[in-house]
Amino acid sequence: MGDFWVFGYGSLIWRPGFAHTETRRAHLYGYRRSLCVLSFVHRGTPQRPGLVLGLDRGGSCVGLAFRVPGELRDEVIAYLRERELVTNVYLERTQTVRLDDGEKVDAVCYVVDRAHEQYAGNLDEAEAARIVLGAVGQSGANEDYVLSTLEHLEALGIRDQWLEDVGRRLAV
Numbered sequence: 001m002g003d004f005w006v007f008g009y010g011s012l013i014w015r016p017g018f019a020h021t022e023t024r025r026a027h028l029y030g031y032r033r034s035l036c037v038l039s040f041v042h043r044g045t046p047q048r049p050g051l052v053l054g055l056d057r058g059g060s061c062v063g064l065a066f067r068v069p070g071e072l073r074d075e076v077i078a079y080l081r082e083r084e085l086v087t088n089v090y091l092e093r094t095q096t097v098r099l100d101d102g103e104k105v106d107a108v109c110y111v112v113d114r115a116h117e118q119y120a121g122n123l124d125e126a127e128a129a130r131i132v133l134g135a136v137g138q139s140g141a142n143e144d145y146v147l148s149t150l151e152h153l154e155a156l157g158i159r160d161q162w163l164e165d166v167g168r169r170l171a172v
Helices: 070-084 125-132 142-155 161-170
Strands: 004-008 022-039 050-068 090-099 104-112
Touching: 004 022, 004 070, 004 090, 022 104, 022 125, 022 161, 050 070, 050 090, 050 125, 050 142, 070 090, 070 104, 125 142, 125 161, 142 161
Parallel strands: 004 104
Antiparallel strands: 004 050, 022 050, 022 090, 050 104, 090 104
16 A cells, blocks of 8 residues: 545644654545534533534535555554544545645545534534633634634635635624
């Protein structure tokens, strides 16, 4: 087994947590970055859920692709499954992404399971901000997660109008 790629669109961008040899800007078609997952653990509780990002069907998403050496496959996949599949709200998929130079590669992605109880659906910016405000989980305040993601996207020159609007509402 050779090297493989992992696609990051949220916290994996700023905290991948696994060894990789290359990081490239990448575009995934058919899915969009969305605050569509109710967080009962990391950024909220069952009594006061927060929202975290998921890849939801429709649109496209610019993020980062991480090249992982093939010999680390088992270790990195185990880490990602432990991190991303805490409540099984994500489905592990391999999707084709287009790297910044136009090359297409297959990448491991975690897409939201729309049939899962934590799927929040297609929220508007005001409702998403309302849910995020004040939610806190094991990994900290929900606002910090959203604002940190926005800071890192901005530093990379990646625009996400919907998420930016949610962020503006959190800053009020």
